Amino acid sequence: MNTGDLHLLTGAYVLHALPPGEHADFERHLPGCPSCSEEVRELAATTGKLASAVAVVPPPVLKQRVMARVAAERQAPPVVPRQSRRGGTRRGRALSRFALAASVAAAATFGSVALWQYQEARDARDAAQRTEGRAADLASVLAAPDAKAVSGGFAKGATGTVVVSRTLDKAAFLASGLPNPPEGKVYQLWFADGGSMRSAGLMDVSGTTGAAVMEGPLDGASGIGITVEPAGGSAQPTSDPLALMTLPA
Amino acid sequence: MKAAVHIGGPASAGPDLQELLGLVARGDQNAFSQVYDAVGGSVLGLVRTVLRDPAQSEEVAQEVLLEIWRSAARYQPSRGSAMTWILTLAHRRAVDRVRSAQAATDRERRAALLERTPAYDEVTEQVDARLEREQVRRCLRALTELQHESVTLAYYRGLTYREVAELLSVPLGTVKTRLRDGLIRLRDCLGVCA
Ligand SMILES: [Zn+2]
Numbered sequence: 001m002n003t004g005d006l007h008l009l010t011g012a013y014v015l016h017a018l019p020p021g022e023h024a025d026f027e028r029h030l031p032g033c034p035s036c037s038e039e040v041r042e043l044a045a046t047t048g049k050l051a052s053a054v055a056v057v058p059p060p061v062l063k064q065r066v067m068a069r070v071a072a073e074r075q076a077p078p079v080v081p082r083q084s085r086r087g088g089t090r091r092g093r094a095l096s097r098f099a100l101a102a103s104v105a106a107a108a109t110f111g112s113v114a115l116w117q118y119q120e121a122r123d124a125r126d127a128a129q130r131t132e133g134r135a136a137d138l139a140s141v142l143a144a145p146d147a148k149a150v151s152g153g154f155a156k157g158a159t160g161t162v163v164v165s166r167t168l169d170k171a172a173f174l175a176s177g178l179p180n181p182p183e184g185k186v187y188q189l190w191f192a193d194g195g196s197m198r199s200a201g202l203m204d205v206s207g208t209t210g211a212a213v214m215e216g217p218l219d220g221a222s223g224i225g226i227t228v229e230p231a232g233g234s235a236q237p238t239s240d241p242l243a244l245m246t247l248p249a
Numbered sequence: 250m251k252a253a254v255h256i257g258g259p260a261s262a263g264p265d266l267q268e269l270l271g272l273v274a275r276g277d278q279n280a281f282s283q284v285y286d287a288v289g290g291s292v293l294g295l296v297r298t299v300l301r302d303p304a305q306s307e308e309v310a311q312e313v314l315l316e317i318w319r320s321a322a323r324y325q326p327s328r329g330s331a332m333t334w335i336l337t338l339a340h341r342r343a344v345d346r347v348r349s350a351q352a353a354t355d356r357e358r359r360a361a362l363l364e365r366t367p368a369y370d371e372v373t374e375q376v377d378a379r380l381e382r383e384q385v386r387r388c389l390r391a392l393t394e395l396q397h398e399s400v401t402l403a404y405y406r407g408l409t410y411r412e413v414a415e416l417l418s419v420p421l422g423t424v425k426t427r428l429r430d431g432l433i434r435l436r437d438c439l440g441v442c443a
Contacts, residue, residue, distance in 0.1 A: 011429030014337075016344045017403040017410040041329045043429075044337055046436040050404050051336040053385035054298045055290040062293065062307055063285055066314045070281055075274070075319050151278070159277065176276050 010039040014047050137213045141165050141172040148248035162224050162245050169218050171247065173203065173226065174211040181205065181228055188229040189214050190237060191221035192244065200224065202233050223247055266331035267324075274322035281318055288332065289314065292339045299343035299407045309346050313339045344407040388438035396431030399424050 006029045012018050013026050030036055141147065141163055151161040158177040164170075173189055181187055189200040189212060201215035203226070214224065225241040227234075266287055272280035292313050297306035317335055324334050389397055398417055402408045408416070414424040435441075 008425055008429055011400075011427075011432045012403070012410045012425050014432070015400070015403040015428055016341055017408065017413065017428060019409055019411065039433075041333075042436050042441060043432045044329055045333045046432050046439060046441045047340065047404060048330075048333045048336040049381070049385055049435070049439050049441060050400075051291050051295040051340065053382040054294040054405070055382075056294040056297065058289045058293045058310070059307075062311065063282075063289065066285060066289075066311055067278070067282060069311070069315055070278055070318045073315055073319055075276060075322065 007033070007036055010036055010043055014040055014044045137170075138172050138211055141168060141170045141213055150245060150248050152243065152245050158242075160226070160243050160245060162247065164218065164247050166218070171200075171214045171218060171221075171224060172212065173214055173224060175203070175205070175226070178205050178210055184231050185228050186231055186233060187242075188227050188233045188237070190225040190227065190241070191216065191218070192223040192225055193219065193221050197225060197237050199233065199235065218247070221247060266335075267326055270317075270321045270324050270331050273318060274324075284317065284335075285314060288317075288335050291332075291336060295336060295339050296343040298405045299340070299347055305346070306343075309342055310339070313342050316342070340404070347407040384439065388435050391438055392431050392434055393427075395419065395423075396427045396434065399427040400431040400435070403428055 006026060009018060009022065009026045013023065016023075018026060030040065146167050147163050147165045149161050149163040151159060158175060158179075160173060160175045163172045163174070171191075175187075178187070187203045187205060187210065189203055190197040191200050191214065192198075198216065198221070201212065203210045203212040223244055223246045225237070225244045227237045227239050227241050229238055266284065269280045269284050269287075273284055289310075293306065293310040296310045296313065297303065300306045300309060313335075316338060324331060328334065329337075389401070392400065395417070399410075399413050402413045402416065403410065410424045410428060411421060413428075414421045417424070
């Protein structure tokens with residue numbers, strides 16, 4: 001097919017009306033042809049109007065199903081993976097700890113047995129085997145059969161998830177979108193026991209994601225908190241918590 | 250050429266989808282819930298128009314929405330608006346499904362096509378959506394018969410241009426051209442910016 005013909009395929013291309021061979025030919029042509037690129041952008045936007053014209057009111061159950069699955073699905077890794085973590089395999093890194101927590105959270109929230117829950121739990125156990133030390137502890141909490149989770153948003157778009165296993169008597173905290181703490185400061189986790197705060201150790205944040213198994217047993221803790229403290233941590237919080245979350249029952 | 254009808258302007262009102270997709274890419278389920286509210290009806294409507302079967306349509310729409318969740322980080326604003334990205338993905342998946350089912354049901358499918366059932370049956374009650382639908386219909390009516398048939402058979406029925414040519418008994422080259430100039434006329438009528 002000559003180039004002159006290719007320029008005429010913009011319409012068929014955005015309508016997905018080309019057979020695979022011609023589709024591939026056109027996609028090879030596209031990056032080098034500014035006029036086709038511009039036309040494809042405009043005509044694709046036009047087909048979007050054709051879609052909007054046939055919009056329906058989706059049944060509410062569809063959203064429920066999608067949101068339940070969303071809580072369990074791993075996302076594609078971000079386009080710019082910065083620091084490589086020590087010892088992590090490619091596969092291990094792609095499996096974000098946050099997504100892992102979210103999957104367990106969903107498994108816990110939507111209690112009925114389903115295949116995907118089993119798969120998610122198995123993936124979490126596999127992740128535990130692939131990683132080491134603290135990460136393995138983390139995975140064991142996330143993958144505990146009785147793990148329950150709550151998520152919440154806090155300062156400036158950051159979100160946190162706390163996962164609790166009563167049988168392991170452990171909790172884990174995972175944060176996403178957190179900035180690195182200011183110079184000379186650290187993030188410290190706390191169990192809230194009635195009116196008092198009990199230190200649950202420090203949490204490393206690298207590349208806006210932090211995850212840690214909280215030190216110490218749950219005991220009577222009703223919630224968890226996270227504060228910014230001087231390097232090394234404090235015996236009692238010295239700043240207002242960035243987040244306070246109630247533990248799942 | 251008639252005056253353009255502008256539908257909601259280049260950037261539609263409501264939450265900024267591109268911004269929301271950025272949050273979705275970082276795992277924000279609340280942002281995804283808003284994305285769902287903004288696009289769910291169009292995604293399901295489009296998939297159902299192409300597939301016809303309600304149960305299969307919900308299944309495919311669900312897969313499309315989950316794919317948006319999973320691959321939000323891959324959205325490239327330079328390629329077009331977030332809405333276009335989402336609806337292009339939805340159309341691709343619907344077409345893939347209708348073609349995978351095609352071998353088995355080809356004959357029935359062609360029979361159904363020839364009935365020329367209207368492409369739009371069940372529609373949203375929202376006023377702005379209804380207005381938009383009317384404008385699209387008006388602009389579709391402004392196409393030539395052959396442009397109109399070619400574009401709607403390809404888009405709403407998921408036919409390849411070769412199938413459109415067979416169905417309408419016109420040469421392949423003619424269909425390719427009509428798909429392009431039909432969409433160009435629609436673009437101008439609707440006042441679509443990329
Ligand atoms: Zn070209």
